[in-house]
Amino acid sequence: MAGITIKGLSKRFGAGETAFAALTDLDLVIENNQFVTLLGPSGCGKTTTLRLIAGYLSPDAGTIHADDRLLSAPGSVVPPEARGMGMVFQNYAVWPHKTVYENVVFGLRLRKVPAAEARRKVEETLALVNLTGLESRFPNELSGGQQQRVALARSLVVEPGILLLDEPLSNLDAKLRERMRSELKQLQRRTGITFVYVTHDQAEALALSDRIAVMHGGRLQQYGTPVEVYSRPANRLVADFMGLVNLIPARVVAAHNGGGLVEAEGGLRLALPLPDGAAPGDAVEVAVRPENIRLRAASGDGAPCARITDRTFLGNISEYYATLPSGQVLRVQTHPLQQFAPGETVTIDIDAAQCSVFRP
Amino acid sequence: MAGITIKGLSKRFGAGETAFAALTDLDLVIENNQFVTLLGPSGCGKTTTLRLIAGYLSPDAGTIHADDRLLSAPGSVVPPEARGMGMVFQNYAVWPHKTVYENVVFGLRLRKVPAAEARRKVEETLALVNLTGLESRFPNELSGGQQQRVALARSLVVEPGILLLDEPLSNLDAKLRERMRSELKQLQRRTGITFVYVTHDQAEALALSDRIAVMHGGRLQQYGTPVEVYSRPANRLVADFMGLVNLIPARVVAAHNGGGLVEAEGGLRLALPLPDGAAPGDAVEVAVRPENIRLRAASGDGAPCARITDRTFLGNISEYYATLPSGQVLRVQTHPLQQFAPGETVTIDIDAAQCSVFRP
Amino acid sequence: MTASTPIAEASARPGVAPAAPGHRVRLEHVVMGAAIAALVILVVLPIAALLLGSLVGDRGLSLDHFGEVLTGRLYLTALKNSLVLGAWTGLFSLLVGIVLAFAVSRTDVPGKRLLEITASLSYLSPPFLTAIAFVYLFSPNAGLINVFMRDVAGLPWATFDIFSMTGLVLVTALHTFPYVYLLASSALQSVDASYEEAAQILGASKLRTAISITAPLVAPAILSGTLLAFVNAIALFGSQAIIGLPGRVVTLPTRIYALFDYPPEYGLASALSLVFVVITVAALYLQRAFLSRRSFVTLAGKGGRPQLMPLGPWRWALFAFGVGVFLVAIVAPYATLIAVSISKSWGLDFWKGLTLAHYKFILFDYNVTQRAILNSLMLATVAATLAVLLGAVIGWIDLRTLIPGRKLLDYASLIPLGLPGIVMAVALIQFWLRMPIALYGTLAILLLAYVGRYIPLSVRAANASLRQVDPSLEESAQILGASWATTMREITLPLIRPGLFAGWLLVFVPVIQELSASILLFSSGSITLAVAVFNLYETGYVEPVAALAMINMAIIGLAIFVANKLGGGGIAQRTTGYGAPA
Amino acid sequence: QDAVDVDAAKKEGRLVWYTSTPIAIGQKIVDMFEKEYGIKVEMFRSGGSAILRRFHQEMDAGRVAADVMTTSDPAAAAAMTRKGLFVAFRPKDFEQIPEAAKDPQGHYIAQRLNLMTIYLREDKVPPADEPKNWSDVLDPKYKGKLVTTDPSFTSLQVSVVGMMSKNRGWSFFEKLRANDTMVVQSNQQATDMLKRGERLIAVGALDSYAADERMKGHPIKTLYPADGVFVIPSPTSIIKGSPNPNAARLFAAFMISPPVQKLFPAGGGYAARLDVEPPAGAPSLKDMKIVPIDYDYIEKESGRIKRRFNEIFQ
Ligand SMILES: Nc1ncnc2c1ncn2[C@@H]1O[C@H](COP(=O)(O)OP(=O)(O)OP(=O)(O)O)[C@@H](O)[C@H]1O
Ligand SMILES: Nc1ncnc2c1ncn2[C@@H]1O[C@H](COP(=O)(O)OP(=O)(O)OP(=O)(O)O)[C@@H](O)[C@H]1O
């Protein structure tokens, strides 16, 4: 069990004109026993970060420490085989020419663990991931989920302090994925191993993580708990990436000590926390998540009205497009039993406490 | 524009001992101008059905009519090129050696449409799918979403009566997928073409379809509107596949004319519509969707209580595991602002009207 | 891209019209029927004729010929020698091929381009020319290098007798190691790096990873290359005649060839040829069986590029090895041939007799050469084109239809791979001499032999490129209303064009060099370049032979250049990277 | 003496010649003939037995491609004459060809005479060590120095091996084998081995190649064994039913005309005509002992002879 401290980490690929900064000045402290997720759109540098931590790549700048041991610095990199980490690859990389048992025992053989003890450990680990009885199967005789558990067992059996996982669920179908998700989470809680998890699926990140590092374009955008990054996004990019969001252009009407009043076109007024230094007259964008807008039958209580223009039934949720008199379209999510017909006029309530304000 | 009538359609693959019934006795009426989705887990026969409709496969039994024209019967199959349908493949199948324009105009050339008219039609169709200006690009110079629209345009330009789509969104990332989804839906509304859409993603099916055909193991399980299949599943399989569901074993206490009272272990009582012929004493399963269970702070009003055992923040939703005194675990979804801590005891309300009852 | 599980493969296969019987005849059925008929004529009938020929004796049908072939000391020795030759060549090809492939694709060895060139040139060089050159270098008493070692360097132990099994293996392996090299290096490049990285992070050293992860993963490709080397090694007639006979290493091809000397003994020759067919088919069968059991191996995925193994000082050792192979396989034989071709009479003082007279003789005075060059160019062009078209149709049948027995077709198209040219020629003679059509002695029979013999190469090439074209690309044309012919013309053929051109070259090059079948099938009007070279050699004109050999290589080089200009480029880049599930 | 219709021949304009004549001389004959008559000759040059095999296969296939054929296998020529495959033709100067080298009716006529002898590198074998007759080469002092040709690939050698084994028994070849004699495919390869000094003595190889190299300056000397040399004619025949019968006759007649015949001694070989001098510096046939050859025996036994030879030398 170990923590990881990353300081000022940068990595470029290529040289000269085609050089490309895959990762720029990353600072990240991953604490012992935590489940930390690197989240971001494709190409944002997640895999690069993970491979830097594993030691497959050497940084151009910055350092990586595990506890107090310096693992990576420009020009001096402890090779992967000497880091004592584990890694689960996106495609599992279960060796097709070895049986489940041989796959899992490989790391123990390398450590010259006596055969009897190795067998015991493999059995324990296979039990941990629910693979008992499949020891002598070849990977092609396993389902995707089972292969993934072999990959997990193979990494776990050597008791790494840190386990790196690169989009391990992205190849699975929705149901299996949901199951593996909770298994992974429980496993991490049970073993106490530090998990560094890479994904571009925000739901997965929210469901699994203690902390989420949201990345974009090779830079860290925000590092915080799931609720923090979802409800208090540091910027537009994060807000947009963490889920559906309505961005309403508005103007600051009044500002005081961290809070204030904004007004959107069409008379929508919201009392909100404001970013530092916002002054009346400033143009801002208000970010509202669809579930923080409530619809109710039109009432004359002065709350803003909107017309339902589209409706999508999504099972556990219904989604509406509500058009404000200003023409601004809001996406709203409600409980499916709360039904409005397209064309209907409704009153909307925006939960101002859940909104964020960004400068455009 | 045309409707499709499928009667008693069956298809087996292989012969002798290894024969495998991919599709058994399918009856399906797809009406003109509808958006119908074939939904089901991997291997349930969706693609097989679509390929039978397209004429790539010939049925072992049953018939397929388009309007009144017999398209397929065992041993006599109108070949795909003579059906006048369109098809969008999962991988788009955009021809990499032809430009966007050449891809789209191909079908018109085959129909010997005069060049000038063909050009006009292609331009119109490209405008329809928002690809104007990209005519001379090659597919490798397009993003995934653009490629998909080329595939769509190629099928649309020949004005097929029926458009078949095989998991066209499964290769896209979440954001693009969401966008393409609404584009597809609008397109279908605008053109009035009959869409037969294959997917294994229930959210997609719910969002898009006029009617959903839920399949399992080569058999049709239910055919109905999204609300019907989600809220009134015909059987356990459908209930389970259409979304998360809690299955609570219970016993019928009283039954009358389609309704009745059931009691689950631990004293949970629900007044529900019952399946025909259910008699007091019968063992049944009550299916409750997580969003139809409400949590509130423990109250002494006699409603059942439960203890929160796990909690997952999913952004627009919070999910709880609530354990009843009987040990039964319920999954509950709430608005994320409604917060309970693990360990807390809560009162639960089950919306009995939204429950379904199955014989186990 | 992803694992090709049986299910994925099965459901990717479109059901093509043949599933619906009793329809009007469609063009695709005619074309497919023609392709099947062609394969029957090219491969199946000649082999049947061979079988018949081997059974017809002086007293009607009998097994006498087989009896003699399987008991006669002469034949048993030849059989044994062939097997020994095949085995050793296979082993050497394996070692050299694998070391070079590993060096090029997985290490930081310098001069990779040189190693790649060595492999391609070794494959392109006609083995009998290498054999001739090596006789000049390593004949035990007078070989240049042997003389140098013994008399100048004073190292008598460092001499080498080319007229021996070892010599034969050396010369043959220089031609066959590229099979292992090419297959192994492409396999090594497609092994997903994450397999190796997974071992590394568990603590495995680079060497350990290479041995216990990488090597087993590419084993199928290596095995496949080794078996190709084996089968080709025992089939090469030229080198076995030039080196084997003086070294008293009699092999099956030389034995068969001798049986054809006047008066020919067709029955015995046919029986002996069938023994050959059995060996090669058995080898192919073993290979396929082994491979099919392992076909699940998942190569290629979304992993990063493999890292190159830093070798430290060892890289220079590996480099030296590569340069050694280059010197032995390319420099030595070509330098020798060039030297011979410009010397007045080899054996006299070299520097006093430099001349271009031999080039003049073969190009202008000897009226056979020009005809031979023209014939060869024409035959190679036509044969390569036919083979490629046939290969495309056969590959298409295999991959895109559900016709029962399509696997058999694929197998039949592989058999010639194991048919030495001489056996193919015997089979063709046996068959066409009985036919009322006077094909024999014309260019047509050579064409049949070439197409038949090299059909496996074009079928493989077409097969590989068809696999990269997702069936849905064809289906989407179909549903738009395109007929089969339109779909082929507009979609399939343009998409596999680069692969077809590769296949075309793959056939063209060996046809230009084909000797072992041609030597039995050519006639005055249809003499080919390789036969002209061999005839000159057989009658002792070694200097003109060397000159003609150089011209031969120039023609091959030119042809490759032209074909690349015509068929390469452009589209290849556009279609590669177009991810289609295999 | 049979007449030749030169005009008809010219009208045919071309002919096909199958031959095992050494390439350079063959090419010269062709060039001379084309120059003289303007008739194009398509020469198919290959080993003697390859020619015969081809010819027979074509006959079987019902295809007569060759008009004229010159091989080095009198046994085969006699056999084919019996089968009626050749045209009887006695051209001008027919009588100048020795009886033993032609068919009385002219179904075949020798083009040249081949001497199968022993030759060696005179710079490497001291005169004292030269073998005097065939059995001398079995002396162990020649071990590793001998080269011979394989009757399976060289039809001239079939006669040599056949008569040697008939007259002296197979033990001769067993001993030859014991003396580490190298076997090569063709006479030219044997010469080549000597040229490069790989082997020093060729046993039972065609003398004219040795002479040819001698003229180029190689120190190769021909020996005429006291117990007899083998003189084997290379017969020329006109093929019955060939496409260009008149051109064929003209060419066959041309073949024994003095200008052509003089080409052979000029190249180191022996002409077929009695009135043409032997090659410069070589003895006349009259001064040698000549081993008589039983062609009937050779023809009947050739399969067995080759097999036995190969069994010994494998
Ligand atoms: N070896 C390399 N050479 C050049 N560029 C590279 C290399 N590896 C990665 N990159 C580039 O660096 C950027 C970050 O890559 P990285 O693999 O870290 O992305 P990612 O966040 O993991 O994306 P994804 O979700 O698609 O896997 C990408 O733009 C990628 O193209
Ligand atoms: N050509 C074939 N030969 C044998 N079995 C086949 C073939 N095509 C499909 N099957 C089998 O028929 C069943 C149904 O296949 P189908 O492709 O219709 O499934 P699907 O519902 O489209 O699944 P997915 O969502 O995975 O695409 C599967 O079990 C499949 O393995």
Ligand SMILES: [Mg+2]
């Ligand atoms: Mg990545």
Ligand SMILES: [Mg+2]
């Ligand atoms: Mg499918």
